[in-house]
Amino acid sequence: MADSIITDTATKIFQDLCEADTVNKAEKGEWPKALWDALEESGLPLTWVSDEFGGAGAELADGFAVLRVAGRFAAPVPLAETLLAGWLLAEAKIAAPAGPMTIAPVHEDGDIRVDVSGKLAGRARHVPFARDAEHIAVVATRDGEKVVGLVAAKGLAISPGVGLSGEPRDTVSFDGATAIAVAPAAELDPARLTLIAAAARTQQMAGALERILEQSVQYSLDRVQFGRPIAKFQAVQQNLANLAGEVAAAGAAADGAAEALAAHGIANDITAAEVAIAKLRVGDAAGAGAAIAHQVHGAMGFTYEHTLHHSTRRLWGWREEFGNETLWAERLGRMVAAAGADALWPFVTRGS
Amino acid sequence: MANTFEFDPIELPPECKELRKEVRAFLKEEMEAGTFSPSGRRGDNAALFAKKVGAKGWIGMTWPKEYGGHGRTQLERYVVTEEMLAHRAPTRHYSTADRQSGPVLLRYGQEEVKKNIVPRICSGELCFCIGLSEPNSGSDVFAASTRATKTDGGWLVNGRKIWTSNAHQADYMIGLLRTSNKTPENHRHGLTQFLIDMKSKGITIRPIINLTGAHDFNEVIFDDVFVPDLHMIGEVDMAWKQASAELAYERSGPDRWLETLQSLVELVRVVGPEPSERQAEGIGREVAHLATMRRMSLSVAGMLQAGKTPAAEASIVKDLGTNFEQALPNKVRLMAPVRGDSAPDSNDDRFEQALNYTTLIAPKLTIQGGTREILRGIIARGLGLR
Numbered sequence: 233m234a235d236s237i238i239t240d241t242a243t244k245i246f247q248d249l250c251e252a253d254t255v256n257k258a259e260k261g262e263w264p265k266a267l268w269d270a271l272e273e274s275g276l277p278l279t280w281v282s283d284e285f286g287g288a289g290a291e292l293a294d295g296f297a298v299l300r301v302a303g304r305f306a307a308p309v310p311l312a313e314t315l316l317a318g319w320l321l322a323e324a325k326i327a328a329p330a331g332p333m334t335i336a337p338v339h340e341d342g343d344i345r346v347d348v349s350g351k352l353a354g355r356a357r358h359v360p361f362a363r364d365a366e367h368i369a370v371v372a373t374r375d376g377e378k379v380v381g382l383v384a385a386k387g388l389a390i391s392p393g394v395g396l397s398g399e400p401r402d403t404v405s406f407d408g409a410t411a412i413a414v415a416p417a418a419e420l421d422p423a424r425l426t427l428i429a430a431a432a433r434t435q436q437m438a439g440a441l442e443r444i445l446e447q448s449v450q451y452s453l454d455r456v457q458f459g460r461p462i463a464k465f466q467a468v469q470q471n472l473a474n475l476a477g478e479v480a481a482a483g484a485a486a487d488g489a490a491e492a493l494a495a496h497g498i499a500n501d502i503t504a505a506e507v508a509i510a511k512l513r514v515g516d517a518a519g520a521g522a523a524i525a526h527q528v529h530g531a532m533g534f535t536y537e538h539t540l541h542h543s544t545r546r547l548w549g550w551r552e553e554f555g556n557e558t559l560w561a562e563r564l565g566r567m568v569a570a571a572g573a574d575a576l577w578p579f580v581t582r583g584s
Numbered sequence: 585m586a587n588t589f590e591f592d593p594i595e596l597p598p599e600c601k602e603l604r605k606e607v608r609a610f611l612k613e614e615m616e617a618g619t620f621s622p623s624g625r626r627g628d629n630a631a632l633f634a635k636k637v638g639a640k641g642w643i644g645m646t647w648p649k650e651y652g653g654h655g656r657t658q659l660e661r662y663v664v665t666e667e668m669l670a671h672r673a674p675t676r677h678y679s680t681a682d683r684q685s686g687p688v689l690l691r692y693g694q695e696e697v698k699k700n701i702v703p704r705i706c707s708g709e710l711c712f713c714i715g716l717s718e719p720n721s722g723s724d725v726f727a728a729s730t731r732a733t734k735t736d737g738g739w740l741v742n743g744r745k746i747w748t749s750n751a752h753q754a755d756y757m758i759g760l761l762r763t764s765n766k767t768p769e770n771h772r773h774g775l776t777q778f779l780i781d782m783k784s785k786g787i788t789i790r791p792i793i794n795l796t797g798a799h800d801f802n803e804v805i806f807d808d809v810f811v812p813d814l815h816m817i818g819e820v821d822m823a824w825k826q827a828s829a830e831l832a833y834e835r836s837g838p839d840r841w842l843e844t845l846q847s848l849v850e851l852v853r854v855v856g857p858e859p860s861e862r863q864a865e866g867i868g869r870e871v872a873h874l875a876t877m878r879r880m881s882l883s884v885a886g887m888l889q890a891g892k893t894p895a896a897e898a899s900i901v902k903d904l905g906t907n908f909e910q911a912l913p914n915k916v917r918l919m920a921p922v923r924g925d926s927a928p929d930s931n932d933d934r935f936e937q938a939l940n941y942t943t944l945i946a947p948k949l950t951i952q953g954g955t956r957e958i959l960r961g962i963i964a965r966g967l968g969l970r
Contacts, residue, residue: 449967449968449969452969453968453969463969463970464969464970466957466961468969469960469961469964469969469970470957470960470964472963472964472967472969473903473959473960473961473963473964473967474903474960476589476900476963476966476967477900477903477904477963479589480589480591480880480897480900480904481873481876481877481880481904483591484591484593484876484879484880484883485872485875485876485879487591487593487879488875488876488879491593508868508872509871509872509875509876512868512869512872513872513873513875513876516869516873557869558865560868560872561864561865561866561868561869561872562861562864562865562868563864563868564867564868564869564871564872565859565863565864565865565866565867565868565869565871566859566864566868567868568852568867568868568871569852569855569856569857569858569859569863569864569867570857572852572853572857573849573850573852573853574849576848576849576852576871577670577671577845577849579871580871580874580875580878581604581666581878584595584596584600584601584604584663584882
């Protein structure tokens, strides 16, 4: 279970410094400096880095809980990415620098290479916040060996792109750049990075879903039609009850992945299954949940002025990242089929 | 966080793992001995099976020892229940009493009755049914009009209950009866719970065959049935106060999402180790939803163990769970490979049997124990909408 002091700290920072305006300005390209500085001051971005390597040395569960909060506030900063970069560096025993970081590659077919002198080659698409990051932690190969590298973002060829969320998703060319540090990480490759990053996204998504439920409930109580709040209509109540179920399921599924990572580590079959379950279940909840939230909000929720889209656009973007529902469903289905019919129930109850 | 529901994560303690092994070994033995078959419809040898489960100490597991219970945790009970359901064990002789009737008697029953009746539930001897629905009182449970009128030393019951599962096999009913009229302030006022001996004079039980062809539910007619004062449960006219805790137990258990699991299991069997993309995706999706359901349901069990009353959370689990299990057979059907002339005879084809059975029972799953619409109303209340 996460430490409530850490989540309380995060909540306070976002309440104070992550307002609707902050999110809108970030989408227009204005870096939310006050928000990031406060986060950095609190030590939250390096939650997953031990003190020995310059971090806060907290539990995996704490970082995941912070990401749930960040998701709730649609925080337009690379907090998840910096956490993940810190985790990668810590796995390779490379000291983590201060400042915003991101990770690459974000696709499983990613192919970044580094030679013995630290010179990099390769290209990565959809790198979150690359243009805002000071450093990028990369999973790469060095003559076939799995390594993690720390790369300064300055000087890299970054071609800007924007995701559904309105957040930067840039294409980065590493050709010709030199890594600051490279170290072996036998358990890490793009697929394993995808696994933990998917788990991180499910937390942000669960947070965003909590937020749209809250907004939808409030809107239905405020909006009056036919002489009463629309919350009083059964059709609206049924929709919101449905949304509440999806939100609850998303939270539970995301917790399952976080717990598995904390208990079993990244190189483990249970972890692989739990992440598959979580990304798929949360992705399904995101699709169904966002649709209901928009229906309840009517035309108002379809305006740029309203903040509903801060969360729903992120949900649509995030559900596609690090494996969408189809990808994880197929993988999970193959695991189940390979184990056979009589192993299905033991699979569902495994570990308990 | 306002308006979001809490599902505390839960880890099953080590004693649950041991218990699960024990239950699986027991079920394997009973299947091999022919007490039941997981591919058949449930209900065969149900009375015999109940006695065996009782002897194992798996009925009334959480109840106090002085009443024949075993003082174990909600989580241990949860493990036993989900294993029974997943293996399609014939639990119907004791499951109603174990889940609902026993806890109601223990909480609100009179001491003498508790001492006499509860130990016989634990041994697997007694079968209970629930007398809630009436011809004009379904979802609107507080509209019940079957009346109990005060008489010397007890009450005289007249009226009709309907859709009563197992009435024809039950030893006792816990019935919700009208003892006063509603008041203008409280439409739920005036109902009282009673323990009714099903062998009492004046009770007529008529079978209602359901669309699967099975005799599960009944119409129960009361004609001047005498119920002694000793069998009144809780406060007169105040049954509505006793209902909410009971529903949290009823609505979140594994019986609310496991009823059609066999269709998925048999699908995995006919699909084999190398599914097509479409099949793999479909199976994966159902398993992910199933695993998440279980996590939530287990979480509610943990909250119950911690002494909370998670009424809205329980309704969420039942709503998601019953929708899941209801939709499952149709999804399985559409994922299945064509079963042509190379498949076994229909009667021996486990897949066909499982699919047919689960398709037929699917409509009831979002009706029994609180309809989908009622559950969503409860969730909406939890959200502060009404």
